[in-house]
Amino acid sequence: MIRKNFFQFVAERSADNITWFASEFKKQHGDKYSFGVYYGYPMEHSASLKRMLFSGHLGIQKVLNEAPLDIISCPASYSLRRLNLSHAYMNPVDSALLHGIMPILENDIRNYATKFFGDSSGTTVFSLRDSQLTSSKLNLLAAAHGTVVRYYAIIEGMDFFAPLPMIKSIAQENRLLMKLKPAPLGMKDQVAMVIDTMSWASCASPAFNDQITRKISELRDTLMRTGRSVAFITIDDWEKNAERWENVVIPLPGVLSQSRKEFLEKTFEKLPTLKLNDVFMVLRKGEKTLVCDDTKEVWQATALPQVLSSEMKNVWYVGGNFTAIWDGNKLDIKINDK
Numbered sequence: 001m002i003r004k005n006f007f008q009f010v011a012e013r014s015a016d017n018i019t020w021f022a023s024e025f026k027k028q029h030g031d032k033y034s035f036g037v038y039y040g041y042p043m044e045h046s047a048s049l050k051r052m053l054f055s056g057h058l059g060i061q062k063v064l065n066e067a068p069l070d071i072i073s074c075p076a077s078y079s080l081r082r083l084n085l086s087h088a089y090m091n092p093v094d095s096a097l098l099h100g101i102m103p104i105l106e107n108d109i110r111n112y113a114t115k116f117f118g119d120s121s122g123t124t125v126f127s128l129r130d131s132q133l134t135s136s137k138l139n140l141l142a143a144a145h146g147t148v149v150r151y152y153a154i155i156e157g158m159d160f161f162a163p164l165p166m167i168k169s170i171a172q173e174n175r176l177l178m179k180l181k182p183a184p185l186g187m188k189d190q191v192a193m194v195i196d197t198m199s200w201a202s203c204a205s206p207a208f209n210d211q212i213t214r215k216i217s218e219l220r221d222t223l224m225r226t227g228r229s230v231a232f233i234t235i236d237d238w239e240k241n242a243e244r245w246e247n248v249v250i251p252l253p254g255v256l257s258q259s260r261k262e263f264l265e266k267t268f269e270k271l272p273t274l275k276l277n278d279v280f281m282v283l284r285k286g287e288k289t290l291v292c293d294d295t296k297e298v299w300q301a302t303a304l305p306q307v308l309s310s311e312m313k314n315v316w317y318v319g320g321n322f323t324a325i326w327d328g329n330k331l332d333i334k335i336n337d338k
Contacts, residue, residue, distance in 0.1 A: 007053045007201035014056025019067040026068050036071025036104070039063060041090040042197050043220055043232070049203060049213045049253060058197040060091055061234040064099050072096050073104040073150065076138055087137065088220035088232070092195060093145050094185055095237040105142045107135060108152040108160075132169045136331055139173050140317040140324045144229065146182030179335060181320035183229040186244025191228045191302050193220060193249050196235040200254040215279055215295050216251045221315070222295040223249060227307035229318035235260060242267045246285040249298055252278045 018037055025035050042057040052058055063069070074090040089105070096103045142149045151170070153159045161170065183190065223230045231245070238248070242263075250256075255276065256264075265271055268283045272291050282290040282301045290301050299312050307314070317324040324333040 004202040007058065007203075008198060010054065010056050011059035011198060011201060012062060013059075015059030015062035015066070018059075018063050022067045022069055034070035034102075036069060036073060036102075037063075037067075038073045039091060041074065043088075043092070043195065044090045044217055049200070049216075052197075052200065053203070058200055061095075061195075061197055061236050064092070064095050064101070064234060065236060069099075069101045071102045071104060073106060075106040075108050075152075076141060087141065088224055088230070089141075089145075092232045092234050092237075093147060094231045095234045097146065098185070098233070098237050098241070103145070103147040104150050105138060105147050106150050106152045107138045128165055131166065133331060135166075135169065136173060137315075137317070137326055139177055140180075140319075140322075140331075140333070143177050143180040143322070144183050144317050144319040176333075180322050183231075183319050185231055185241070187229055187320070189228050189247075189304065190231055190245060191223055191226060191247040191249060192231040192233055192238060192245040193223055193251075194233055194235050194238045195251060196254070196256060196260060199256055199260070202254045209277075212253065212277070212279055212293075215293070216253055218295050219249065219251055219280065219298065222299050222312070223302065224315050224317070225299060225307070225310075225312045226302045227304035227314075227316050227318075228302065239263055247302055248283045249302065250281045250283070252281055252291075 018039070022035055022037070025033075029035075039057070039060060042052060042060040064072075072091065074093075076087050076089055089103075091103075093103045093105075139149055151161045153161070161167065220230075220232065228247070233241075235250070238245070248268075252274065256274065261271055261274075264283065268285060268289060271281075271289055274281070274291065277293075278291050279293040280291070280295075280298050282292065282298055284301070290297070292298060292301075296312065300308070307316075313327060315326040317326075321337075322333060322335045324331060326332075
């Protein structure tokens with residue numbers, strides 16, 4: 001209980017600080033300026049859940065609910081080192097959209113222009129082709145959610161995107177992106193990744209197991225291999241819009257409250273007994289709820305029939321009028337012009 005109260009305090013204080021600062025800014029400036037924050041990585045646990053617990057990132061749900069934000073920003077490409085170079089959002093992008101907050105995806109790939117610079121944020125991309133391909137994937141990820149992309153240079157004096165071939169590539173990408181429409185929330189076959197971050201404050205020692213936290217991190221990328229459109233959303237926002245989704249996956253590194261469990265049972269069916277170190281729960285209307293501890297089990301339970309033969313090979317970007325498939329080598333984009 002002491003542990004839970006401490007980490008909940010850290011998360012709530014972090015969220016309250018942001019809410020207070022945003023409120024004061026709005027009092028001072030009104031709508032003259034847009035106000036935004038770069039708020040943590042509540043969906044990135046590849047190193048350790050301790051990072052989430054001590055940094056206050058678990059307060060993301062409270063921030064979205066209460067802070068008067070216009071913009072929220074996060075990187076996506078850190079996870080290029082996950083699941084054979086896939087990637088997804090680090091915060092619940094679709095919750096931001098439901099709150100009228102503009103999400104910004106930061107494209108901070110280490111592209112070929114800086115091949116001699118490596119750091120802890122990921123593998124440096126060594127060729128122009130790979131740089132352009134990675135940029136395309138991040139753009140399609142953003143397009144599928146209707147969000148903005150910010151091109152980001154990290155090393156002082158070096159702009160990752162300054163070389164002319166990259167500028168031309170970005171211009172060409174922009175012409176394509178103007179034709180693409182985002183996936184509507186609750187579109188047919190969509191799967192929602194629902195996160196209840198504040199419940200993670202109750203984690204005991206099993207949840208600090210690196211294998212478990214890596215699986216939680218990889219869930220985002222796993223769901224993008226199901227052939228489905230993916231919505232990333234907080235449990236608060238899912239409860240308000242539960243009728244939209246027939247397929248839901250919830251990472252379980254902590255303990256869901258009794259009220260959460262009761263709502264889930266009203267929406268789906270009676271839940272199995274949950275243990276503290278359970279990792280995932282897969283809920284599908286009309287089917288038995290599945291509790292599992294492996295991302296491949298989640299994939300097998302949620303992948304569309306035509307995808308199951310690919311063995312999690314292909315990453316799908318599904319928008320309102322387009323589908324793109326990346327097989328680890330080439331990117332195949334199909335636009336429905338109807």
